[in-house]
Amino acid sequence: MNYVFYDFETTGFNSNFDQPIQLAAILTDDDFNTIEVINERCRLKDGVIANPGALSAIKAPISGLSNSQSFYEMMKKFYKKFSEWSPAIFIGYNSISFDERFLRSSFYQSLHEPYLTNTKINGDIKNSRADIYKIVEVINCLKLDTIDIPQDKKEKSILKLEFIAKKNNVEQKKAHDALSDVEATLGVAKLIKQNNKELWDSCLLSRSPEIIQEELINKNHYLYAVLNRDKLVPVTLISANPNNPKELAFFSLNHDPAEYANAKTSEIKSLIKGKIIYILKTNNFPILLREGDLINQTTSIQDKNEYKRKALQIKELDNFRLNINQALVDKQDDYQVDQSTDYVEEQLFAAFTPNADVAKKKLFHSTEDKKIKIDIIEQLEDGRAKEIANRIMYSDYPDELSEDKKNEMRSVIANKVFCDDDVPWCTLDKAKKELKKLYDSVESKSDKDYLTEIENYLESEERKYKSYL
Structure with a gap:
């Protein structure tokens, strides 16, 4: 490929x-x-x-x-x-x-x-x-x-x-x-x-959830998870999140499953925090390695037999698996509540694109007729898509918008840029403060000259956005 x-x-x-x-x-x-x-x-x-x-x-x-x-x-x-x-x-x-x-x-x-x-x-x-x-x-x-x-x-x-x-x-x-x-x-x-x-071929087996399931999980009692630059952990699959099959819970085989067989749902969070259970997302290229030449040098026969025994034991712990499933569902529900937002920029995962909008968005991109683009915006069912499409019209085809619409969007943009609240984007005030810190930290003339270019850019942006008010 x-x-x-x-x-x-x-x-x-x-x-x-x-x-x-x-x-x-x-x-x-x-x-x-x-x-x-x-x-x-x-x-x-x-x-x-x-x-x-x-x-x-x-x-x-x-x-x-x-x-x-x-x-x-x-x-x-x-x-x-x-x-x-x-x-x-x-x-x-x-x-x-x-x-x-x-x-x-x-x-x-x-x-x-x-x-x-x-x-x-x-x-x-x-x-x-x-x-x-x-x-x-x-x-x-x-x-x-x-x-x-x-x-x-x-x-x-x-x-x-x-x-x-x-x-x-x-x-x-x-x-x-x-x-x-x-x-x-x-x-x-x-x-x-x-x-x-x-090594290359082994690592590339982690490139998609389907390959991980078919080539790694289904064919091996246990695997080795490379969790950071210097941490290799033998793990076995416990279960997948019932509401998100790409989120998998693995048990660390450095621990004894019998000690946690009766863990309640409320206790699972502490097991995750204590690195007894690891949550891996299979669409994020988690490195999972099979037993083989890459690992043989670091694992004894005795360890391998013990890992296999524990992995088989995990498969018998039905209540433990059910409690982990519930903990994963609860964790996802809590995350979705915490991630609710009014900003369209943060709403990528809020919903899937309505089927009716897919063809309309393709036509929006392909047509050269600006009037058709505006008609498509009115037909879009997804409020996020409507907002994004309006922003594209303002950015790329401003002559197609009424003066009232342009002034409305300029006002929103200016308020965003000059906002004094604790917001997740870079405002002019944040940029000025960051620039001051940089001036205090650099010494070379070329670095200072570049910061002067940034300062001039910020001053120009400030003048532009003040004209929007």
Whole structure:
């Protein structure tokens, strides 16, 4: 299967309210030969204030924040390109916990279907997701010599891409440039697969919930979970969340199941906190390894027999499994209550797209007739989609809106930017305070010059948004 290596550069770390300003991707075949490359930048959406710390880290061209193509146009290009490249394995560096969240949110906020990277494309052939960072964690955890892992002065492993690339002579032209990072990630992936194909193939079995179930859970009494850079835990499946089959509960075989057989539902939370039970989401590329050459060096025959005995014992504890099921359902219910929000940016997981809206959104993207786009907005059943579509019209086709509508949207945007409340997005006031801290911490002339560019940008944004009031 082909691979899609991709990377974002963003205005901050909140995938709901920050946004990508650069996105790059490389399509390769199974041997990592490049087939096609895409690299695009976009301007900021009205109302998005870039975090000065994020800009300073990636040294983003300040002029591009206002002069590039729109966010909507960029995401439209990438949705089309990623659809053309499918089916594929979508892969990055720390992509599961960062880039993938931004990708889904960005597709959602540009009126596209957000789950493209793990959606069935041709019948049973499905896109799936992997993460080179997690594979590097395996290498570090098992102390494999697949690639060289750099260390700091305290002999602690450094797993950041730029250091991994440099240590292994992988070219990275400019750290924190999306295309350069994609090329470096691809280079590291090539080394890993070339030097240890067994490791590569074993880790890739965790790329989708279906493969995890069929190839790992169904065929093994127990597995080894790589939970971070240096923690390997033997585990066995207890059960799946009845309301979310991709959320699995595993029992740590470092403990005796008999001690917890009578645990009540109210006690399960403490077992999770105490790392006796681990909750893993199979759509997040959790690394689960089978007994084999990768593990044999660290596990004795006696341990293996004991793990198997405990795993079989767990399967007999019906009440324990039922109580865990209820605890998982309760935990999910509590989370859904806690996550209720009035902000459309945070409502990606609030509901599925109504079937009637799917075709309408496709027509919205494909038609060049602005009047038809406006008619489609009125027909959309999903209130989230209506709001997002109106924002797209304001951003990309403002001449189609009445002055009253534009003034209404400008007022909302200005109030967001100048908000004094404790809100989850970057306001102008937050950006100014962050910039002051940066001025106090940098010494080089080039860094100070770049901060001056950011300061000028913020002043320009402030003038613009004051005119909206």
